[in-house]
Amino acid sequence: MIDKIDRKLLSMLQQDCTLSLQALADAVNLTTTPCWKRLKRLEDEGYIRGKVALLDPEKLGLGLTAFVLIKTQQHSSEWYCKFVSVVEAMPEILGFWRLAGEYDYLIRVQVADMKRYDDFYKRLVNGIPGLSDVTSSFAMEQIKYTTALPLTL
Template sequence: MEAKLDAIDRRILQLLQADGKRKIKEIAHELQMTNTPVFERIKRLEKDGFIRGYKALLDRTKLGFMLTAFCSVTLEQHHKAYLDQFEADVRKIPEVVACYHLAGMFDYLLKVYVKDMADYQFFITKKLASLANIGRVQSSFVMTEVKEESVLPID
């Protein structure tokens, strides 16, 4: 699917990643194009799924989410139905901002934002531990966030 992208498409994606509120007119000026073809390209990129949506990036600490934790989760059973149920349940927990199904020592890695350790304890004991099929959970806490990007390296 990547073959559908030419240099102009890639540049549009770069510009929108840097600033999703950038106006068509600004992008067209940057690309030395008129508005209409840029608008049509953006609509095609959206339709083809290269652009999934537009969001504001919030500062979690200003909103009081001071603790970031990674939970490594091992399930007791690995049948498809159990995996599907776990994934459906995790999607409903707002503190979980990312969930990855892994190959290796653990089955899943969860990224969790909470206000403090008391909130994390509540999350673990009342939310995560209440899910069926949890075998083991190992927690790691972020001391310093060195890098977190949502920008893809588009050449």
């Protein structure tokens, strides 16, 4: 279970995981040792899954974002495991969800351009038999993007 202090620490780390232990401790009115113990517990209990740098896809030449909706008539465990292994092996795929509703899966893809997307698409549909509908939409503008969860303090 986490308390208000834990939530404050998590909220701060979501915004900037490079904050010093001293800065975090000061913000929650703790000394560094109890603050460190809280952070260690939050990591050990899985509240903190990792610490990463958020990169700019445009600056790295990966400016095309696609959202791919997939329908399939295949739902066996064997097919699902094959699908997951193909998707996990494709570095262009940044997000992968199983859905309830009209479509079965949603994939978020980041590539350089339409040619690279077409190459990706061909590998996807050729690598996974049994896809009955693959519909792609392309982002024209990113209006909001955050990795920060809405923690109430």
